[in-house]
Amino acid sequence: MNNQDLLKQYEYYKSLNLNINMARGKPSPEQLDLSLPMLDIVNSKTTCIDEDIDCRNYSALEGIPEAKKLFAEIMEIPVENTVVCGASSLNIMHNLLVKSMLVGLEGGVPFSKQEKLKWLCPVPGYDRHFAMTEYFGFEMINIPMDDNGPDMDMIEEYIKDPTVKGIWCVPKYSNPTGIIFSDEVIRRFAKLKPASKDFRIYWDNTYTSQLSFNGEEEPVLNIYDECLKNGTEDLVYIFASTSKMTFPGSGVSAVGFSLNNKKDYLDYLQYQTICFDKLNQLRHAEFLKDKPTIIKHMKKHAAILKPKFETVLNLFEEELKGIATFTKPTGGYFISLYVPGIAKEVVAKCKELGVTLTSAGSAYPYGKDPDNSHIRIAPTFVSLKELETATRVLCLVIKMLASK
């Protein structure tokens, strides 16, 4: 296709006055509909008692037994190692980071009173993770990722530095590449011996219950078990939530950790709230119930997600061969698209045509993609029709800019 044709197409899309927002990894309304029956579970006739706990009243800071059991199953750790919280796992991460900053971990020196603070950031990664460590003044260090996960050689080297305090990880369907950490990578994580005692792996396993787009389980090695084998179980905080299972923002989240870490966290948590929303915990525990029930439910999500990812990936294959590269995730919420040197320009030009993408650079610490290459594609929220249009716009824009 020559420049003339591209320009013609550009004018055509411009005339459509599009307004398509693909910036965030939100489930579509169709996906949300899947969980509507959950809203009938706790009603005025429900006995809201779990064991001896009246879920309607104050109590049970750690969560109700039924919800703890559910999340222990989801996170594959013992029930006594879980704390079930409110709607946001991001909030638990923030809370743990704040605790580290302000009062320290297990009696150690608070981060805010230590000279220098560094944090390891596998890239590309989740912008909200990076925003948090940036806000608290950590020097963030880029760790390249490949199809197996982050570069473990680099990590093993960096953790010899006692000012390195932690690492962000999304081990399954990693945001935004969609890759799954290999067993080997996870085994090496569990063997880390950081110089700093208060180094923690923030294991954001938010997609742990997601199935592949074909509706199949893609198990990820259990990091907690691996840590136990190595006596490193204090090294990791495991996070999960129902955000991508039921209603994002109105779900339930949980953290799984060693009993040391749990005690340390509860000692802090007890001052900030009496308990979390136990009625919502009950609602979720009754709806998601157990692993077979979750799988049945997640298959429905997968069926909705599959054609969306296929649409984008097929168009990329057809249109961008030789011009761009991209990941081909088997599950999750994102695709990573690489257009070296022109990512910012692509996102800006798409915006001109009414297609909003995640800001270029946002998958990197400080918003700085060293190669100005990466664009996070979030195909989930928009309708299939809009998605196709938006992807065509994106491909067109890339072809226009690449040909310059």
Add this chain to the structure above:
Amino acid sequence: MNNQDLLKQYEYYKSLNLNINMARGKPSPEQLDLSLPMLDIVNSKTTCIDEDIDCRNYSALEGIPEAKKLFAEIMEIPVENTVVCGASSLNIMHNLLVKSMLVGLEGGVPFSKQEKLKWLCPVPGYDRHFAMTEYFGFEMINIPMDDNGPDMDMIEEYIKDPTVKGIWCVPKYSNPTGIIFSDEVIRRFAKLKPASKDFRIYWDNTYTSQLSFNGEEEPVLNIYDECLKNGTEDLVYIFASTSKMTFPGSGVSAVGFSLNNKKDYLDYLQYQTICFDKLNQLRHAEFLKDKPTIIKHMKKHAAILKPKFETVLNLFEEELKGIATFTKPTGGYFISLYVPGIAKEVVAKCKELGVTLTSAGSAYPYGKDPDNSHIRIAPTFVSLKELETATRVLCLVIKMLASK
């Protein structure tokens, strides 16, 4: 009654093997039942859209419009000055305090980097407030209270000290005395000119929607309006929640403040969560609706609370004349009982008889009641029958210990 008779009664109650817990200010199951219809409001048939917001998905960090409108009405401040959050107002207080500690207020020096920190604590007060400022290392200063509120002369003097950073207040049905701050006290609060720019009044107006036990409104002067008159609107954070209206721990909370304070808080909040539980906000906004609906609902609570407070106060009148003094609250969740010199012993002996009261001293910073006098009575949770028994036990124990 002579000692022999008292001892006989003691043995009688001992033989009953009582197990009555009056330690916390929890609503009774009967009160919780009042809000059961709310659980039917958001169901699988509900259109969960508020204006352009799908309450089932991510978005709206400040809360949904309907909930903001409700809390603006509850807190008597403009809608744009409210942020509606999750289930716990205590959690908002903690979050604001953490922000002050870690990053400072409006660009000021973080508290954790300032030399000395002091906090004003009207006594007796709420143990969870004091626990929080104790945990963060504030030197807490007791401010005596009378029927009009805290001693404003002392407060006006203390705030000349720039290391004094804030004050806890429960202006309506104060925990645990049950008093209501007078107009004069509130006017003086609004006129405070603290030496420290980052001094804040934590105005915990958690009982703002409570009616008197007779089901009547007892209005409290609007501190925000008074602050506006004095140009001191950055001085106060106003907190409210539905904890004593619907289900404690599974409700909705909110903070009301100046637009300066709001901007400062949202700048911090955006890093820790994407949004709060909007379905629960919707549920509450639809159920509590507006002031007339709230009053109708709160009258039902008052009707359940009234005989409980009457039972305790009548027994105190009959049994403790000349031995103890006590407050006679017109609403709220607590009574303050004063038994100078023997509070700890009374609580311990009640425990022997199977009646658990709030720990003596807990209504004072560091758990230290200088007069070993105050006992917080929480009559709300137990049944009327248990309450009468427990109160009789309490009176007996006081008479035994006072006669020594």
